[in-house]
Amino acid sequence: xxxxxxxxxxxxxxxxxxxxxxxxxxxxxxxxxxxxxxxxxxxxxxxxxxxxxxxxxxxxxxxxxxxxxxxxxxxxxxxxxxxxxxxxxxxxxx
Numbered sequence: 001x002x003x004x005x006x007x008x009x010x011x012x013x014x015x016x017x018x019x020x021x022x023x024x025x026x027x028x029x030x031x032x033x034x035x036x037x038x039x040x041x042x043x044x045x046x047x048x049x050x051x052x053x054x055x056x057x058x059x060x061x062x063x064x065x066x067x068x069x070x071x072x073x074x075x076x077x078x079x080x081x082x083x084x085x086x087x088x089x090x091x092x093x094x
Contacts, residue, residue, distance in 0.1 A: 015056050039078065
């Protein structure tokens with residue numbers, strides 16, 4: 001596991017009654033790199049449980065966007081943006 005990367009999802013994770021991987025064609029693309037403890041989707045507000053297909057699509061799109069633009073500077077920016085959520089960001093889900 002990396003410090004920064006797409007957050008890991010359990011194999012067979014479901015959104016409602018449908019497996020999340022069936023909702024988004026790019027779902028497997030997010031497994032090209034190591035998962036991380038924090039990530040682009042988390043700092044962009046996509047944290048916590050996913051209750052509908054639109055939320056799954058948004059999170060996967062953010063993960064794919066991170067994979068495409070990954071760099072040391074982006075990772076540093078993500079780590080800095082993660083700090084407020086650790087210390088009580090109102091938008092964070094725990």
